[in-house]
Amino acid sequence: MSSSDTRKPVHLAVYDTLADWETGHTTAHLARAGYEIRTVGPSREPVVSIGGLRIAPDLALDDVRPEDSSLLILPGADLWDTGDDLAPFARTAREFLDAGVPVAAICGATAGLAREGLLDDRDHTGAVSFYLAATGYGGGERYVDADAVTDGKLVTAGPTEPVAFAREVFGLLGVYEGEVLDAWYRLFHDSDAEAYAVLQKADAL
Structure with missing residues (x-):
């Protein structure tokens, strides 16, 4: 959309242990381009990033709807690999993709999407192929050894590629x-x- 006042917000998922360095380029330049950035937590209770930043979410995950959003961003976090606490965020990603609304996942969030089955039929990347293979997912043949990958409405990237991640998001949304x-x-x-x-x-x- 051409006017910032008609753009729907971008939703940034926030949760304990989130990797706060992975999405900064993306959200900063989206905000400069006129997108409102709204943080989404498991609830409205504050969360603490891996870097010790305390974040009070704007919304709880249950209150987010694809039709109200331009994009869902899922950062990495230790919690993606230590249990099912963040599985609801992967299920929400499915709702977004099913509705034709973009999702961008980096680092551990790619493993969450793999467990949800969202990478089985889409080209994607992540930290390394065997990291995603350990989830038991069925998309190994669609893994691409690249800094970041866009397939349809889904962007994926590994933890060392926050700039490439941002580049793919900007291209997908037509920001640059x-x-x-x-x-x-x-x-x-x-x-x-x-x-x-x-x-x-x-x-x-």
């Missing part, structure tokens, strides 16, 4: 395109000074 998207990635991933001029000209900084 073409040479501007490429320049954004070159600036923030490669520290390419020449990319700065492209972004400055496009008013994309």
